[in-house]
Amino acid sequence: MPLAIVFDRRIGYLFPMEQSELRAFEKRCTQEEAPACQTACPLHVDARAFCGLMAAGRLSDARKLLERSMPLADLLGRLCEGDCLAACRRAEIDAAVNMPLLERACVCFSKPAKGMLMPSTGKRVAVAGAGLSSLCLAWELGKKGHTAVIHHCQSPGGRLKSVNNAVLPEGVLADALDALTGLRVEFILVDSFSPAWRDKALEDHLALYIGLDDASVSLADFALGGISDFLTQETAMPAVFAGGAPDTPGGAPSFVRAAADGKRAAGSIIRLMQGVSPATARENEGVYKSLLHTNLEDVAPALPVIALDPDAPTEDEAVAEAARCIRCECLECVKHCVYLANYKGYPKRYAREIYNNLSVVHGLRRSNGQINSCAECGLCAAVCPNSADMGAFCASARREMARSNRMPPSAHEFALEDMAFSNAPDIAFFRHEPGASQSAWAFFPGCQLPASFPGQSADVYRHLRRHLPESGNAPKGGGGVGFFFRCCGAPARWSGRDLLTAESAASLRADWQQAGEPTLILACASCMSFFTEALPDIPVISLWDVLADLPLPEGAAAAGLDLALHDPCAARHSDVTRARVRALARQLGQEVEELSLGGALTRCCGYGGLASAANPVLGDAIALSRAKDTDRALLTWCAMCRDRLRAVGKNSLHLLDLLFPDGSAEQAATRPAPGISARQERRLSFRTTLLHDAWNENPPENAGMDSITLSMDEDTARKLDARRILRSDIKAVLLHAKDNGPQFANPDTGRSLHCLRPKQVTFWVEFTRTGDNAYDVHDAYCHRMVVPGVPGEGLDTAATCEGYSRKGGRM
């Protein structure tokens, strides 16, 4: 299906988006498309919903639904030929759902719904012939308050009168004619039809319909050539419509198709009476091919129900047959994505809601949370038959929100401050290999690997220095393996901040140029995505591609555990690196289970796109869902995936745990994930240790903060992590309390309470001072509202969405 919108992942969709672009995205999602049975039905009976009601034994409701699209359902429900049978997707597995049998049972075992009689409009339409198409046209007009005047040479019913009594019992046709009379339909017996009769009819009525399924009627009688439009049923003569003829010359007319002709002609006549063209708004009328995608892979076979008497199925038989309907729908992406399932919709609806959300000027932007909760992992696009990428849509929406200063400040604040922390001069650094004055390569572990695996990150660096220059891959200019420690800038991009992203990329480029433009060896798949998209000219290679070509480290070994391989979602399109990771596992002798949603279809841990930052509860649900994909422990090659999966209780290993073991594999698989404070502290200590060990440097310590000792129980520590309160935040409050005296005291407990607003957040700490610089922390909490009397209260939310780089700086 060619689509008007061309999407480039580097550019994203451009907001403010034109309606036409939104429509193009919506078209990719087929969930709202009518199922094949419905589009194949000339009357567009909603067979899927009908089967659902029948299967639930709700025959009266099923009948109401049937009557919505099927005129004279009591009659036609017994005669339907089942044009849907050939389109039914169930037929691809075993046999189509027997809709004619269900319709018959429905009308036999339920009563017609009592409709309200519309007031008469006084508009009269002439009808020639009293076959089924004419009766259906009269029904449709009568429901709207118009009067159909049926002229007939023989008794009404046409071919209906010759239907087998078992199929159409006596009385059903008479009841239908009575019902029509109840809708003010008039029946007038005439001798014959002629052009003169036609002219007179048009003089006395607003339009004329010629029902060709009555044997006593032919177009020739009216001196009309034929039907000029088979959707509107117009003839060459204005205000004259015709229908009900067999599809093939000499063939028997189908009852359903004749009924549909009458129904569509009624629609044309109503339009005509409203003064609009009969062709207006007729999209998707008539039979057409459904665009709804339905995956049949998991559909279990179910043989059709054989009714003992096909002309008179029992209610039980019908209910059992209805249960065979597979309720065709797509939801391919929703089935696999906790985020998409969470909001009870599907991309087409979400795109509309997000589009509307961005247009809200006054009032609540209710989709903000949803936009920021997407992990932007790309699985939806990977499983969608039309590649609808909700992540890319959300990414663009975030950029628009940030650009227009409508991004909720709390959503990404912690992640961006964490990024600024990693890029601050007291953390970030570059060094050439000890003893070297230039670098052919530089190991770039990213900000998270050393926070999760500080020891192994240093091991990797030693291993690269030892083996890479000997590997025969050394560039001509020579040079060693430098070390580059900083955050790539992916959080800025995820948060939608274009300026911050550009600023971060520019500062990274400047640092790289200053380092002599080495090839960067990236450990993190998200860093790789960021470099590929934001800094495509900087040469990069995956650490795992490099390690697969080097000798295995001494001590490297298989885990001795049953493991399943979890690829990070950022490596969805990195086929080569995923293959090298598997090659490394094989070299280690580590057998791994491939997950059905692995490789290019891998699932996110909830960290991607800063989903867990904006929506921690959903982020954990995403990780938990991934954890449940296998009973085995997971082996991954992304630090955040490993820690997030472990944090929800899943035994998880990083590939570095096998390559550079530190203790047993069992210990490594159950090692707790570090909290947010520990991650920052580990980066700091990693830097200090590496600079000392490799370059014999001794960076100065932060005397004020480092002199404070905190103690708290595990529950409090967990609570503070969930509240995104760092130990350094608490220390800042306590230092202020020490210098100025705490604000509140509790004489009953002997505890103190102090608050400080060092940034756009006010932190409160309840504590007991146990020594000069020692504190027991009982609780800490924070809020963003500005309350008078708080030191630093002037810090309101004046900072713009882009204001997170102040702490950052050049190295």
Place this chain on the structure above:
Amino acid sequence: MKAELQGVSARGWICRQCGIPLEILPVDITYMGSSFQVELPRCRQCGYTFIPPDLAEGKMLEVEKILEDK
């Protein structure tokens, strides 16, 4: 909005510097350009205002999110 942030007691906390109990007094709190007056435990002399953890993590957080989405 205003009603949601009311009804907080001082829970035994006193102003340490002034040495007096906190009283329920009106206070103007602001966020995202919105400002409203609520009654919270305050020190009548120095103006320090007490915010308990359940208010910060509960109603206050809810109101902050609403104001951020406005």
